[in-house]
Amino acid sequence: MKEELQKRVDLFIENKDKIKAEFPKEAETLSILCAALIGLRNREADPKKMRKSLEIVRENTGVFSSFRGSLRMPIITKMSLTGDSKDFLYVVQKNYNALSGHKWMGNIYQILASMIMYEYVERKEVNAMVSSTKAIYAKMKKTHPFYTSQEDCTFAALLAMTDRNEDEMLADIEKMYKILKERFKYNRNATLALAHVLYLNNDDIDTKCKKVIDIYDALKDKGVKFTTTYEFVTLGVITNLDVDIETIASDIYEVNLFLKKDKAFGMLGVGRSERHMYACMVAVSLHLENIEGLMDSALNDNVDGDIDDEYEDESTDLIDYNLSIRMAEEMALLLMMTGDSESALK
Numbered sequence: 001m002k003e004e005l006q007k008r009v010d011l012f013i014e015n016k017d018k019i020k021a022e023f024p025k026e027a028e029t030l031s032i033l034c035a036a037l038i039g040l041r042n043r044e045a046d047p048k049k050m051r052k053s054l055e056i057v058r059e060n061t062g063v064f065s066s067f068r069g070s071l072r073m074p075i076i077t078k079m080s081l082t083g084d085s086k087d088f089l090y091v092v093q094k095n096y097n098a099l100s101g102h103k104w105m106g107n108i109y110q111i112l113a114s115m116i117m118y119e120y121v122e123r124k125e126v127n128a129m130v131s132s133t134k135a136i137y138a139k140m141k142k143t144h145p146f147y148t149s150q151e152d153c154t155f156a157a158l159l160a161m162t163d164r165n166e167d168e169m170l171a172d173i174e175k176m177y178k179i180l181k182e183r184f185k186y187n188r189n190a191t192l193a194l195a196h197v198l199y200l201n202n203d204d205i206d207t208k209c210k211k212v213i214d215i216y217d218a219l220k221d222k223g224v225k226f227t228t229t230y231e232f233v234t235l236g237v238i239t240n241l242d243v244d245i246e247t248i249a250s251d252i253y254e255v256n257l258f259l260k261k262d263k264a265f266g267m268l269g270v271g272r273s274e275r276h277m278y279a280c281m282v283a284v285s286l287h288l289e290n291i292e293g294l295m296d297s298a299l300n301d302n303v304d305g306d307i308d309d310e311y312e313d314e315s316t317d318l319i320d321y322n323l324s325i326r327m328a329e330e331m332a333l334l335l336m337m338t339g340d341s342e343s344a345l346k
Contacts, residue, residue, distance in 0.1 A: 001254045001255075001258065002251075004286060005251055005254065005255065005282075005283065005286055006258075008039065008042070008255075008282050008283075008285055008286050009255055009258050009259070009282055011039060011042070011044065012035055012036065012039045012278075012282050013035075013259075013262060014044075014045075015034075015035035015038050015039060015044065015045035016028075016031050016032050016034075016035035016264065017031075018045045018047050019031040019034050019035055019045055019047055019050070021047070022047030022048075022050065022051060023047075023050075023051075023073070026073060028264050028269070028270075029270055029274075030073040030074075031073075031264075032264060032265075032270060032274075032278065033073070033074060034050075034073050034074060034077040036278055036281045036282075037074060037077050037078065037081075038077060038081065039281065039282060039285050040281065040284075040285050040288070040329060041081060041285075042285060043081065045080075046080050049079075049080040049085070050076045050077060050079075050080045052085065053075075053076035053079035053080050053085045053089075054072070054076045056079065056085055056086055056089055057072060057075065057076060057079075057089060060086075060089060060090075060093070061093075066107035066108065066110075066111060067089075067093075067111065069107075069108070070108065071108060071111050071112070075089075075092075075111070075115075078115060088118065091118050092111070092114045092115055092117075092118055093114075094126065095113070095114035095117040095118065095126055095129075096110050096111060096114040098126045098127060098130050099113060099114060099130055099133075109150050109151060109153045109154055110153075112153075112154045112157075113133060113153055113154055113156075113157040116154065116157045116158060116161070117129055117157065129157070129160055129161075132160035132166070133153065133156045133157045133160045134156075135166060136156040136159050136160055136166055136169075136170070137152065137153050137156040139166060139167075139170050140152055140155075140156060140170065143170065143174065144188075144192060147188045147189050147192050148192070149189065152192075152193065152196075155193060155196040155197070158196070158200065159196065159199065162200070169199065172199060172205060173192075173195045173196060173199050174195075175205050176195040176198055176199070176205055176208070176209055177191060177192050177195040179205070179206075179209045180194060180195055180209060180212075180213075183213050183216075184216075184228045184232075186228050187228040187229055189230075190228050190229050190230050190232060190233060191228065193230065193233045194212065194232070194233050194235070194236050197233055197236035197237065198212060198236045198239060200240070201236070201239045201240050203239070208239045211238075211239045211245070212235055212236055212238070212239050214245050215235050215238050215239070215245055215248070215249065216232070216235055218245050218246065218249035219235075219249050219252060219253070219276075222249060222250070222252075222253040223253070224249075224252055224253055224256050224276050224279070225276070226273070226276055226277070226280075227273045229273065231273050231274060231276070231277035232277075234277050234280050234281065234284075234329060235280065237284060237329050238280070238284060241284065241287045241288070242287075243287045248283060248284075248287065251283035251286070251287075252276075252279050252280050252283045253279075255279040255282045255283050256275060256276060256279035259275050259278065259279055259282075260275065265278070281329065284329065
């Protein structure tokens, strides 16, 4: 394994173990998820700051608040990665309140969308973002009433960040969905979600659809088969990387072999499909930093949700593109955690 890739794997495992040690009563699956979120930024976990962030959540939310529910660990993880944990929670709560009252979006998905909006709170008015997200979701639901469910609100929020024409956007997504469903026939929900993520790639429709299929097949040939459920949506993110398919497939394969040695990823751990997804996340985190224009400071140390003017002047589209890549990865992880269960919405 390449030295830099090995460092990423080691960091992922170390972060997972640190978080589990600090929060022993939490399910190990959550420790893994949080370690992956931190690993995307190539950062070391700060369990003490996570603990302090949990205290902040408890001080500023009610006993039955959704912020204390199944998303509390990802929330405090994100809080620990910002320069100001209190500010993060304040802004996310503000966004959440703006979304509250919309029956089309369950509490969990309101929080997910609110965390997406955190990156943009100064660049786009919350009410406008809410309206755009709602409009996009309504059109998604009208087109695919049986395959569109509440978790798709998070993808609607991602798409709303692009500021592109809604009808043209959804028409392109539908074209990709029709291409992809010929290859991935067994889970239309996840295939549609994959089309949403692929839209955030600026390549033409045929190119990005072919690339994600080629990536899927290259991994399958190496014994790393992604089932067509939500974890395979992360493959869509790879299409944004400036790296050849064989290289990224080999990296994912090697990371997967390494993770199998850890009991948390074995037969009694998260399961093969999830392990494949996390192997993908570790490998992708290495190559993400090579994308031109990626602004780690905007994601790692964002205190007020703003983006430096110098970057906006150069290429706002590129900024939206790169932030969307990173957020799409996190959505795939969080969607995998919440799944489709009705209990997750309560």
